[in-house]
Amino acid sequence: MEGRINPINEVKNVPLGEPKAGRFVQIGTRKTTGVDEAVMQHELHVKEGAKPIRQKKRNFGNERSQVIQEEVQRLLKLGYIQEVHYLEWISNVVLVPKTGGKWCMCVDFTDLNKACPKDSHLLPRIDLLESASKLKIYGVKLNPKKCLFGVEGGKFLGYLVTQRGIKANPDKIRAIQEMREPQTIKEVQQLTGRMAALNRFISQAGDRGLPFFRILRNIKNFQWTEECHRAFQELKSYLARPPLLSKPEPREPLLLYLATSAAVASAVLAKDNKGAHLPVYYTSHMFQAAEGRYNTVEKLVLARRITILKVRPEGRIQETNVVGHSHSESWMDEIRGYLETGNLPGDKGEARG
Numbered sequence: 413m414e415g416r417i418n419p420i421n422e423v424k425n426v427p428l429g430e431p432k433a434g435r436f437v438q439i440g441t442r443k444t445t446g447v448d449e450a451v452m453q454h455e456l457h458v459k460e461g462a463k464p465i466r467q468k469k470r471n472f473g474n475e476r477s478q479v480i481q482e483e484v485q486r487l488l489k490l491g492y493i494q495e496v497h498y499l500e501w502i503s504n505v506v507l508v509p510k511t512g513g514k515w516c517m518c519v520d521f522t523d524l525n526k527a528c529p530k531d532s533h534l535l536p537r538i539d540l541l542e543s544a545s546k547l548k549i550y551g552v553k554l555n556p557k558k559c560l561f562g563v564e565g566g567k568f569l570g571y572l573v574t575q576r577g578i579k580a581n582p583d584k585i586r587a588i589q590e591m592r593e594p595q596t597i598k599e600v601q602q603l604t605g606r607m608a609a610l611n612r613f614i615s616q617a618g619d620r621g622l623p624f625f626r627i628l629r630n631i632k633n634f635q636w637t638e639e640c641h642r643a644f645q646e647l648k649s650y651l652a653r654p655p656l657l658s659k660p661e662p663r664e665p666l667l668l669y670l671a672t673s674a675a676v677a678s679a680v681l682a683k684d685n686k687g688a689h690l691p692v693y694y695t696s697h698m699f700q701a702a703e704g705r706y707n708t709v710e711k712l713v714l715a716r717r718i719t720i721l722k723v724r725p726e727g728r729i730q731e732t733n734v735v736g737h738s739h740s741e742s743w744m745d746e747i748r749g750y751l752e753t754g755n756l757p758g759d760k761g762e763a764r765g
Contacts, residue, residue: 448550451550456524456528457528457529458524458527458528459527459528459529462527463527464500464501465501465502465523465524465527466499466501466502467502467503467504467520467523469504470504470505472507476507476515479507479515479517480505480507480517483517484517501523501524503519503520503521503522503523503524504519504520505517505518505519505520506518506519506520511567511583512557567581570584570609576656577656577657577658577659577690578656578657578658578659579654579656579657580610580613580651580654584606584609584610585610585651585654587606588603588606588607588610588647588648588651589648589651589652591603591606593636593640593641593644594624594636594640594644595636596634597627597628597631597634600624600627600628600634601628603624603644604621604624604625604628607620607621607624607647610651610654611694611695611696612657612693612694612695613654613655613657613694614647614650614651614654614694614696615650615655615678615680615691615694616671616676616678616694616696617678617694617696618675618676618677618678618696618697618698619673619675619676619678619696620643620646620647620650621643621647622643622675622676622698623637623639623640623643624640624643624644625698627640655691655694657691657692657693658682658683658685658690658691658692659692660683660692661683664683665684666681666682666683666692667681667682667683667684667689668680668681668682668716668719669682670712670715670716670719671715672708672711672712672715674704675698675699675704676696676697676698676699677696677697677699677711677712677714677715677718678694678695678696678697678715679694679695679696679715679716679718679719680692680693680694680695681693681694681695681719681723693719693722693723695715695718695719695722695723697714697715697718699711
């Protein structure tokens with residue numbers, strides 16, 4: 413081959429290091445080629461008859477507008493997006509702060525998602541080694557800044573992972589701790605959304621958030637009550653010392669504690685560590701419609717089913733011992749109390765009944 417090759421794209425010099433110090437190799441800056449369509453394609457299946465929605469344009473400050481323009485130009489240059497002149501759907505972009513201080517540009521596809529059918533299956537359990545192997549086979553590259561190996565702890569998927577266990581992300585806790593008491597429906601929605609991000613760390617999250625969800629059921633008559641005030645302060649107090657979640661070992665038997673009330677079913681999955689029961693995962697579920705009319709046993713069964721469905725994608729449960737408890741009263745409670753203690757109710761009418 414005669415002469416030098418003149419690249420048509422931009423290149424950068426990468427030092428070779430020892431023992432060839434001072435020498436460089438030129439690598440094209442446009443390394444991202446995408447995934448071959450023969451490997452993966454994605455199509456939207458919009459429901460028949462769905463009306464296209466054009467969102468009203470949102471305005472951003474100068475700094476954020478500059479970030480958006482730079483990201484759009486980058487995606488255009490890479491060929492990931494293309495300009496469309498005749499639009500049916502229009503969705504706004506949203507800037508989300510990254511942990512490193514930079515911005516991540518997303519798109520608000522809320523309206524489009526509503527027009528598409530929901531998946532009827534759970535997300536599969538993702539194995540890290542299996543995923544890495546597939547990425548290598550198909551040439552998919554990862555961002556080195558987001559990859560970390562051989563460390564004792566760090567932020568991973570929004571959590572603080574250490575040798576001792578899993579901690580909640582301090583930034584997500586701080587977002588609630590620094591909130592003022594909600595004064596509008598939108599602020600209540602922000603609060604419940606931030607609670608949802610910490611659900612697995614909050615014991616009886618449904619009961620703690622019940623006053624807030626009652627407000628959202630009657631959005632036309634916003635009223636921040638004394639009950640809401642107490643629940644808000646108790647939530648902040650709880651998050652001041654959030655629990656450390658433990659990691660279960662493979663095939664280790666676990667304990668599942670269940671509790672139900674009139675409106676909520678709560679559960680905690682725990683492991684036995686020399687007599688001390690350490691939390692692994694908290695779940696909570698607010699009863700919908702007919703679920704609230706279930707009897708105590710049915711509510712406990714529902715709580716168990718919901719917990720298993722939520723936890724199974726995290727890891728396979730081999731054996732679980734269930735411990736149930738109900739806060740709700742039923743007509744059998746006093747009969748059960750008489751059989752256990754021999755004491756009749758204080759009300760003679762109830763005793764005769």
